[in-house]
Amino acid sequence: MTSQPARATPAGGPGKRLTGHRLLWPSLTLLALLLGNLAFTHDFFAVRVRNGHLYGSLIDIMQFGAPLILVALGMTLVIATRGIDLSVGSTVAIAGALACQYIATSSSPGSVGTVLTAVALALGVALVLGLANGLLVSRLGVQPIVATLILMVAGRGVAQLITDGQIITVSSGPYKMIGGGHLLMFPFAVLLAAAVVALTSLLTRRSALGMLIESVGGNPTASRLAGIRAAGLLTLVYVFSAVCAAVAGLMISSNVSSADGNNAGLWIELDAILAVVIGGTALTGGRFSLGGTVLGALIIQTLSTTVYTLGVPPETTLVFKAVVVIVVCLVQSPAFRSKVLRRRGTAPPRPTTPAGEVLPHQEARA
Template structure:
């Protein structure tokens, strides 16, 4: 029982369950999942579908934070990849051509990989602080996205491209299947192989890991590249869901939600150990919170304040020091066992 109470995923799971139950009070049949036209529909399905891009970005952010870094540029990468893919598709004679859509999406993802390598090079190669290195691309990336779209919203009418973020396959939204595939691949690489241990070693003590023979520069570049790739896939999903690319607003502030999801999931911003399952729970909490805000009728001008308050409560509940102080959990002093009485031999 004590092991369950001390588990790092307990409080995120409790908060997620509480938010879901709150929605049940305001929305009838909130937990109902129906089959229509061969597809699954329901509020729970929508939460996962709309939260899929955030889950992807948060997965990449988890590995970056595990190395002791941060990536503020993922929102700009989301915008750039969506803009480039939509620009290429809009210039096609047949926007429903699968080969053309695959080529456009592939080109956008290649660009996201290049941007990730650039971030990793600035951090690991040049030695710039991660928050500054990624802030450069965060600012410049929005300008690049606006340059790609020429300051306009590019609209497309492509069935194959729509599948990425708004289509269904095997009765499930295709975005959910993409998230499951990326999550499974990430878990296999970090938990079945030594990569996860290397990441935690670099985040725990970069100098000690270097002295131990770990190529920390390569690990850091790899995690920033992976984070950019996840952001690129999320950018394709977001733009395909609305069949358009907005270089100014696409992915705006998603980097902050991703960081919150990672922190809520129990990963320390100081680096070291990380939890992929906790990150997924954190992202689902944020998406469910957004759904809850709309369900209970919170005024739009106070949405961000309400969201900040709830996230603050979640983080406080996860803090062992806060729980110990509030619930008066004092550790019992450890007392040494009574010393055995020495037998004194009295001489005859």
């Protein structure tokens, strides 16, 4: 009888695989923030039913975090292609301004048809803006940060031109439904954001689209040689990012029944980038995590809630958020964790062969 070769075992046990999972640290961070709020507010986890609607701090975090989830979702696909979209904040302002301006000047602002037309107008303009960004990057070779910076600056001015520098208020029940309404007891904004996330996940993970996006961002040269039409994919992700930002703008303006071209969506692009990074997607492109992005957006929104819960002075709010984000990013960094382990006297695991044999130092360095 001939002896069978030993079966190769994967390096690292279940614990190692668990600590290396990209969603572990964002999940633990979100849990820690929620528990921290519970320590200061004993009914923080309480969810009540009032007038047939769900209310509570957790519901508020999801409702107010829905616009950021959408913006970060579009940003994730853009970053996966080694790009960046700094114009999402301006797109948020333009979409809200267009919709509110149309409804306010309409003869029947409470009509469902008027609201649907306003929404279609906002989404159509956002599609054109995203197409412009995509063409600048994919066809004309403009750097993504420069191409989107143009719209970031000009778009804010366009939003103020639409509103004439004023805050436009609207009184429309159907429009209020988008950001402040409820459906089946849940906030409609949460259900809408969940539907967009589910559809995006289905298209990118159950088809070749996600793999193509990752290949373009991971190795543009190899993807081009493989026959992938990178220009079309780049344009697509920028259009998707703009449309997601427009929906977020509709949510924000709907929730407050007004449009402010100067402040709507201000700096939301930075929160979206932070959410993507916290979620485990690298700014260098390639692999992305939609689930991590959702967790990152919820962390950012929970941070804002924590600021009010802990009574952090307003002038130190941004510093507080920055410190928490830095800590989260450091904890997620394998290089940082390995250095901490070395200082505590625990040597990092030695590299092994597929059969489980430890490599000598010379081979390890090679």
